[in-house]
Amino acid sequence: MTVSKLSAIANLILQSHTADEEAHAVKLLSDFYLTFLAKRTPHPSDQIELPLQGGIALSFDHAADCLQDRLRTARFIKGVYQAIQELMLRFPDQKINVLYAGCGPFATILLPVLPLFKADQLQVTLIDIHFESVKFVKELFLTLNLSSFAESIAVQDAISYRHSSPDLHMVITETMFHALLTEPQVAITTNLAPQLAEGGIFIPEEVSVEVQLTSFAREPFLTTASVPLVSADYKRSAFAMLFSLNKDLGQSSFFINQAFHSPWFKIPALKKSEPDICIFTRVKIFKTLELGLAESLITNPYCLVSMLNLHPGAFIRFIYNFSDIPSWSYQLK
Ligand SMILES: C[S@@+](CC[C@H](N)C(=O)[O-])C[C@H]1O[C@@H](n2cnc3c(N)ncnc32)[C@H](O)[C@@H]1O
Known part of the structure; x- marks a missing residue:
């Protein structure tokens, strides 16, 4: 029964x-x-x-x-x-x-x-x-x-x-x-x-992580897990594709010393409508079954740094480290 x-x-x-x-x-x-x-x-x-x-x-x-x-x-x-x-x-x-x-x-x-x-x-x-x-x-x-x-x-x-x-x-x-x-x-x-x-x-x-320029305050963000959110889709600017974790990447020597370092990217001029550098996660569970932005707690956006703290024309790179508790950071030059 x-x-x-x-x-x-x-x-x-x-x-x-x-x-x-x-x-x-x-x-x-x-x-x-x-x-x-x-x-x-x-x-x-x-x-x-x-x-x-x-x-x-x-x-x-x-x-x-x-x-x-x-x-x-x-x-x-x-x-x-x-x-x-x-x-x-x-x-x-x-x-x-x-x-x-x-x-x-x-x-x-x-x-x-x-x-x-x-x-x-x-x-x-x-x-x-x-x-x-x-x-x-x-x-x-x-x-x-x-x-x-x-x-x-x-x-x-x-x-x-x-x-x-x-x-x-x-x-x-x-x-x-x-x-x-x-x-x-x-x-x-x-x-x-x-x-x-x-x-x-x-x-x-596959779990893809990507950096976009946006206004974090305006992004959809699921807080109460039991209330599914239909994500608003408005304009943000693609900045950098970081990596897609899948079984092949998991088998390769892609991560060095439990860390990923992106290439260097030139910081663009600040647009008022996109003051934040955020990391977006897309989860492809199997074939067409996916979790899009803020459809789940695991696909909420993450704000890494405000553009107001950065100098346009300088260079930034993104670092993911999972040797201890996984975290994101960035370096500037
Ligand atoms: C996010 S919960 C998910 C629970 C369940 N699988 C689900 O999908 O609803 C993650 C689970 O993984 C377990 N876990 C995390 N790291 C683990 C590890 N290194 N070895 C074994 N279990 C681990 C935690 O104890 C927890 O039960």
Whole structure:
């Protein structure tokens, strides 16, 4: 009964077309999970974030809250479902091996679609750094009779984790914040992408970061995750494409000493309507499934510096460093 309710919600998410439909279906998923969460006794560690060399691992509570970032949740679930189907075509005679790194307490973007498959089609490995999240997700698998899908559910650090079987067809990780700040998406991608089998799929497929000149105060910015925002699109000026994180970049030696340094760019004359240098994140989850500007907390704009502090004609370069907690900075010459 319970798992059939989950299947019905998953189907509603997969069939949703508009942002309102997506948000409504994810609200049902949230209510579903909250019935299990309500029976749990809170643990003293539930609000503890874990700083790692590569980014902060969100606490149990904070990871559970990510579900409420509704367009994010809906589109990742759709992307994961479509990607599994694609892998079944690419690897017709094999059981598809999925690694979900940073599954949180709900395995939010994978667990809902599992009842739509058979356990002989798919096996999943779930890891998270927080013991309480792993414990809770294990209980969910048991309660929902989904344990036959689970190869392993364990406490592991995805930044250094080595997958034991050679045929890893899919990696899922959503361990990011806007502009790839704070959380360890890049460190995890650079560790896990090289472990994918040839023809495997990394979810999200691509995260692009780009600098534009704009007025940050006028940019859409999602603050309450449960209220999806339709982003206003007005004129801003492209300034610099920084990089697109995907499985190939994750496998290359693109990042040197856990850092990216852009080329030098000439600072243009100040336009009153565009006083800020901001970083924009675009997330391509799978094929056409994307999260655009401020549709999610992870695609909000990030203001790096005001043009008022810079000299037109001087040169600027942008630096992303994830050797510790990921951050952006700039240098001038
Ligand atoms: C943004 S939350 C996402 C939770 C859930 N996957 C979702 O999409 O709603 C990120 C999760 O990744 C976990 N995490 C972050 N860094 C990790 C690491 N290095 N190793 C394992 N888990 C990590 C956090 O503990 C947290 O549960």
